[in-house]
Amino acid sequence: MNAPRPAAKAASRREFVGRAGGGFGLVALSHFLGSEMHADEAPTSDLNGGIHHRAKAKRVIQLFMNGGASPMDTFDYKPELERLHGQALGPKEKPEGFTGAPGAVMKSPYKFARHGQSGRWVSEVFPHQAKVVDDLAFLMAMASKTNVHGPASYMMNTGFILPGFPCMGAWISYALGSLSKDLPDFVVLPDARGLPYNQKANFSAGFLPARYQGTVVDASDAEPIPRLFAEPEYGFARGDADADTVALLQQINRTHAHSRADDSRLEARVAAGELAARMQLSAPEAFDLSRETTATHAAYGLNAPETLDFGRRCLLARRLIERGTRFVQVWSGPQGAIDNWDNHGDITKELPPIARSVDQPIAALVQDLKARGLLEDTLVIWTTEFGRTPFAQGSLGRDHNGGSFVTWLAGAGVKAGATYGRSDDLGYQAAEGRTYCYDLHATVLHLLGIDHERLTFRTSGIDRRLTDVHGHVVREILA
Amino acid sequence: MRNARISDARRRVLRAAVVFASIFFASFAETRADEGEAFFSEQVEPILRKRCYECHSHAARDMQGGLALDWRKGWETGGDRGPAIVPGDADASVLLRAVSHDDPDLQMPEEKLPDEEIALLVRWVENGAADPRSIMPEAAAVADAGDWWSLKPLVFPAVPPFAGDNPIDAFVNERLAREGISPSPEAERRDLIRRATFDLHGLPPTPEETADFLAEARPDAYERLVDRLLASPRYGERWARHWLDVVHFADTHGFEHDAFRPNAWRYRDYVIESFNRDVPWSDFVREQLAADAFYPESPELTAALGFLGAGPYDHSAAVTAPMSFENLDRDDLVTQTMGAFVSVTANCARCHAHKFDPISQEDYYALQAVFAGVAKGDVEFDDDPAVAETRRRWTALKLAAENRDAATLLSEENRSLVAEWEATRGAAPVWKPLQVETYVSAGGAELKRLDDGSILSSGVRPEVDAVVVTGTSDLTRITAVRLDVLDDESLPMKGPGRMDNGNLHLSEFELRSFASGGAGGQTVKIKRASADFDQIGWTSQLAIDGDLKTAWGIHPAVGVSHYAVFELGTPLAIQPGSKVALTLKQLHGGGHLIGRFAVTVTDAEDLSLSALPIDAEAAAAKGVADRSDEEQATLAAAVLKVRAERELAALPPRAKVYAAGAAVENERGVVRLAEPKSIRVLSRGDLDKPGDAVGPGALSAVTAIPARFDDAAASASESHRRAALADWIVHPENPLSWRSVANRVWGFHFGRGLSDTPSDFGRMGSQPIHPELLDWLACELRDGDGTLKPLHRAICLSAAYRRSSANREDLAAHDPDNRLLARGSRRRLDAEGFRDAVMATSGRLDLTMGGPGVQHFSTSPGPQMTPKVDYDGFGWDSPGATRRSVYRVVWRGIPDPLMDALDFPDLGLPAPTRNFSASPLQSLALVNDRFVLHHAKTMAEHVRLDREAVADQVREVVCRTWLREPTDEEAAPLTALANEHGLEAVCRLLFNSDEFLFLD
Secondary structure: OOOOOOOOOOOOHHHHHHOOOOOOOHHHHHHHHOOOOOOOOOOOOOOOOOOOOOOOOOEEEEEEEOOOOOOOOOOOOOHHHHHHOOOOOOOOOOOOOOOOOOOOEOOOOOOEEEEOOOOEEEEOOOOOHHHHHHHEEEEEEEOOOOOOHHHHHHHHHHOOOOOOOOOHHHHHHHHHOOOOOOOOOEEEEOOOOOOOOOHHHHHOOOOOOHHHOOEEOOOOOOOOOOOOOOOOOOHHHOHHHHHHHHHHHHHHHHHHHHOOOOOHHHHHHHHHHHHHHHHHHHHHHHHOHHHOOHHHHHHOOOOOHHHHHHHHHHHHHHHHHHOOOOEEEEEEOOOOOOOOOOOOOEHHHHHHHHHHHHHHHHHHHHHHHHHOOHHHOEEEEEEEOOEEEEEEEOOEEEEEEOOOEEEEEEEOOEOOOOEEOEEOOOOOOEEEOOEOHHHHHHHHHHHOOOOOOOOEEEEOOEEEEOOOOOOOOOHHHEO | OOOOOOOOHHHHHHHHHHHHHHHHHOOOOOHHHHHHHHHHHHHHHHHHHHHOOOOEEOOOOEEHHHOOOOOHHHHHHOEOOEOOOOOOOOOOOHHHHHHHOOEOOEOOOOOOOOHHHHHHHHHHHHOOOOOOOOOOOOOOHHHOOOOOHHHOOOOOOOOOOOOOOOHHHHHHHHHHHHHOOOOOOEOOHHHHHHHHHHHHHOOOOOHHHHHHHHHOOOOOHHHHHHHHHHHOOHHHHHHHHHHHHHOOOOOEOOOOOOOEOOOOHHHHHHHHHHHHHOOOHHHHHHHHHHHHHHOOOOHHHHHHHHHHHOOOOOHHHHHHOHHHHHHHHHHHHHHHHHHHHHOOOHHHHOOOOOOOOOOOHHHHHHHHHHOOOOEEEEEEEOOOHHHHHHHHHHHHHHHHHHOOOHHHHOOHHHHHHHHHHHHHHOOOOOOEEOEEEEEEEOOOOEEEEOOOOOEEEEOOOOOOEEEEEEEEOOOOEEEEEEEEEOOOOOOHHHOOEOOOOOOOEEOEEEEEEEOOOOOOOEEOOEEEEEEOOOEOOEOHHHHHOOOOOOOEEOOOOOOOOEEEEEEEEEEEEOOOOOEEEEEEEEOOOOOOOEOEEEEEEEOOOHHHOOOOOHHHHHHHHOOHHHOOHHHHHHHHHHHHHHHHHHHHHHOOOOEEEEEEEOEEEEOOEEEEOOOOOOEEEEHHHOOOOEEEEEOOEOOOOOOOOOOEOHHHHHOOOOHHHHHHHHHHHHOOOOHHHHHHHHHHHHHHHHOOOOOOOOOOOOOOOOOOOOHHHHHHHHHHHHHOOOOOHHHHHHHHHOHHHHEOOOOOOOHHHHOOOOOOOOOOOOEEOOHHHHHHHHHHHOOOOEOOOOOOOEOOOEEEOOOOOOOEEEOOOOOOOOOOOOEOHHHEOOOOOOOOHHHHHOOOOOOOOOOOOOOOOOOHHHHHHHHHOHHHHHHHHHHHHHHHHHOOOHHHHHHHHHHHHHOOOOOHHHHHHHHHHHHHHOHHHHHHHHHOOHHHHEEO
8 A cells, every 4th residue: 555654643543533524634544544654652562463452352253142141041150040930029010011911930941050161150041151161261240231132232242222323343543544455344243044133223323434334244245245246137337347347446546636635535545445456356265164074064053054154154254363353243133022032931942942053163262263273362352132031921921131141252452261140049139249331242252452442433422442441450350 | 839729910919828837837747747738738638639529529620428528627617428538537437438338328429530540548547637728729720600702691782893895805805815715716617506406405516507507607606506506495305414413313212122203204394494494593493392392283393303313312211221211312302402502511521510611510410301201202283273273162162061061062063063063963864773683792691682673581590691583673774773771670779770789880892893794703993982971980982992891880860771872983894694793791690780771773874873862862853942051061962972073073184193192002001101300410320329309491601592401391391391492592692502503504514613513512512713703604694584595595605605715825735624615625525425426427316395204225124123224235226215315214223335435324312413434345335236226327328329429428427427528538547437337436436536426
């Protein structure tokens, strides 16, 4: 790239983006295009790619269990539930966001056992993750401010319960730019059965420039990056015709920009065109899972129908971060009442299939990253938008519960086997070490070398942060 | 620093004196006390500052619970819970109890302090709570409310002396001269016409328009161009979209259940029409906030209320978490309204007083109270004023008839309506007996046909019953069925019912017709029921309302016969052999059954049919001259009610707009709010911590206008609250509103406002680069006729607007962002501008205006309310596909990929400005999106028809897109590309060229 170095002017990158809308200085060009030309607050090798302090992680894979994964049937073992099973101990009136009045206490129908050196309790619905628990660190008392899917999903993704805010992937992409010029910075891999609650608004750049939003990729598509190539019916835009057209286009745009040298947006367009061409060359290889061994396919569960979709996307996530994508979000479950983690009706029937669909792929992902050394600087997060009630809904279901739920982290900078927080004896509310999305986000940014209080973007009169006015780095789970 | 913040010199002196005195007189004080104070300043005060001041300090202008922790006296006196600290006694100190989070009812701050900090606080209290802060701090600087540019009174600024006729240039040039910058010359004409046409229409000029303009010799050519552009309806389409961004309008809910709003488009059309009609700004504000209150005579303006429904709606939370939903939904309306109309971020005061601007929590919740009486959903209205007038007239008459309003009923006009009825009624309708074939009681009563053809029920009296009667008629058509319920000696109280008191309840009357030999039959719709007598609350109409719980009754008029007439929706043709079956459902229970009845039918015309109550029938029997006023009113009440209902039924169905109101229809059914909800100040914005109730109002910082709407609060109609806010906004002495709109208009013309935070004029926003110019524009608008077009005209005709955007080396250091407008600012087309320009240049733009939006996608059912939305398979030749982008359906949570790539905003939040971005994914979208490729193809096909030589074809497509001839250096490779890969490739290239995508 032959773009000019930014002026030495000590202004933050955010200020330049904040002035989006007209009249950019030269420095602004760096925002449009990548990470290597930032003024101050640019990722530096001194900081291992961080912008405020030395980074432990360079990339993130987030596994999002859409619908509200039940803690007391997976990772949060609650023997008290067995003792109190059948007793009416819940709130008398329907709390905000519950879909019905709480029923009696309901024990988990699943057997729990201790696993690994850490002796972590895991239920029988996660036999594969049970084998990697020593690589994971758990937040056992995460809480949400709402019991409603839409706002809660916004919260876990953007830190706000209202729409219109940038999600974590967009903030990270904005802060750190790309590791690779050949792939999108931020890729979202939704469940093949559909988008999660809030549709694409969970991956929005909000008020940040659109380039930071998640690129939604259909992993089962032959050409997964949308519009990477023209469709076959447009022969004049394929193959040699495409190459010749784009070459001349770039030349014409370069000439146009040259006579308007003070406008960095025109240079940005030219540079973006060059990067697009590189992406066309690199992306197909990155998305081509046939390059993986049969053993890898088997490990990720690509041979079994129930694990095929999630396994494929986990494997793709690994290939993408291996090649420089900064943030990959893998979703389990579409919106709606079925095929996800929103197990209102019958926890014995609804949880096992969705749990089975992710369990082996997740364990394979952790093991694969570890074996390749990628876990050294890759952070893996397993989370959901809220938990579920220890009280029965109907006779065998569980309702929404923002009171307490589980998130785990693994990889770069995370203290393997650590635990922070504890829910009450029913698993209903956080009892100790409660963490909100703010704390999770602050911790993730911290690991990436970003001070969550200093990553801001001014819009409508407020210096907005991912963590709003909250957030503490959860040092208890850091290595 | 040991001292609390002290702001003025006098206090500093005073403080010095106090410190001096304390040192002097306490010279024998223990060293330990000094240590205590040092400990406080170094260890304790930073904790208080960081953790507590946000809600308990003068600096934050917030002392929740009456407690201030920023000086000694504050915690000594304490707040609602008494002294916060008891020196030396940690256990008795409320503050320590709160921070420890041990007491579930008292946990502060919300996020528990780290244990080390709590330990420091405990140690400080145990050691006597030394605290040297003896002077009450002043509230933060924001207390000086009016001392901020946007809140200062708006007065016409003096126009600097200048040589020219446009005051805008006087301001701009004066500043440039002061800075020693020379303005750039006027742009070339090609750039000027492109700039003005995209700016005012969002479209490119045609090559012909461009050529004409370049050739135009008259000196006022440009002025005529601007006037032509402003007069075109394309102007409203362009500028409406700006406003729709500002108010985050979209066609779906957003959130989890991102459902389509089929009636949202009427607001979009209202905005387009309003811009095109150049409605004065104050009217525009009033209509959007409270058209129902201001203009009840113009119901078509109801579409304006779509403003209130522009934002997102969380259907799921509305159902399962109504308290938090309503709070946040009102918050969104406050954010939208205050940002859009007065450029104030009032929502920042939801949890605490605004950190930077003089907005208290009370102000914020007063604004919430303005909207406390509305819910989002569809609102019905007549979009044709004539229909509205007709509906109003007949509705009023129906009401007068129902209330037996004698004055109205006896008016000349209504007497003649009664006379009209008498003239058309003619002879009483002839009722012919239904030729009954079968009759059966489902409940097991014994039915017997009497000699007169009537049917008597006897024997066992079931709890409930359904009687089915079938029969035929020799009439060729039936217009009504009459059910006589007859008295009979065998019945209790002589009937006509079988209930002990002689009553009956006919829950539902149903009619089916069977063609000759046919089975199954068809339900025959009954349009009206009437009876000679209705029990109060049990009218005959209730027997055809589909509700099995309601019924027709006749109590207390028992012991005599009655009848009800059931008029058919459309006449029923009777062929030989066809039959009818009627079902008399009597489900009220307790033996409320018909005792004896007869069924007759008629083919008489509509008007004469309805049964009149007994007393009205008696009045009708007298000649008009013989009737008393009493009798005339009785007759009129009966006749005119029927007439009014008939007239109302004949009116076209009402239009709907997705808006908000006291009564709306949405997915939850009809939602009605009898009165506004009580709004309380929420401590920290927490619904579990409600404080004092507040009435509707606005910002206290605008001191010229009362900030609380007491009259509106007392009004029975919630709409007066919204009206009061509208009046507050458009008040001539509200300095914010006029600056807000003037700045917005300027910003959309130049790509950037004079203040470049158009929805935030607070201390976190940007101060205007030309404050006097902004005030001049605002005053022109306020003190002129309040319409925007003169403002557009003045701006577009200014030299500042017309300058060349060519590079100026000399400005790179001085004003690289061109804030002072020494030259033109280059702009990229926005998403709509690009799409519309592609369609216009390829000759496919469809200029049909208004109506339901066009969906550039297909939908299929999703798992719940949100459908699957597929943009990829859309056929760009399908009907309406090439209408202007403002008419497309905007799905809030599932954006159009092409529009998205070109920075169409996320409308979860208001979007006062559009971003600019460039990225490889955007480049890929622009070169490969099917919309672009399809139009490249169609343009090529179109141009090939007219021109044979490839070089000519290339020249033509270049002229269309760049509005100029290609140079030889350009023509050669483009022609080569066309020869090699087709003209389509050239079209695709041109659509992606920055000369097309940017405006010089």
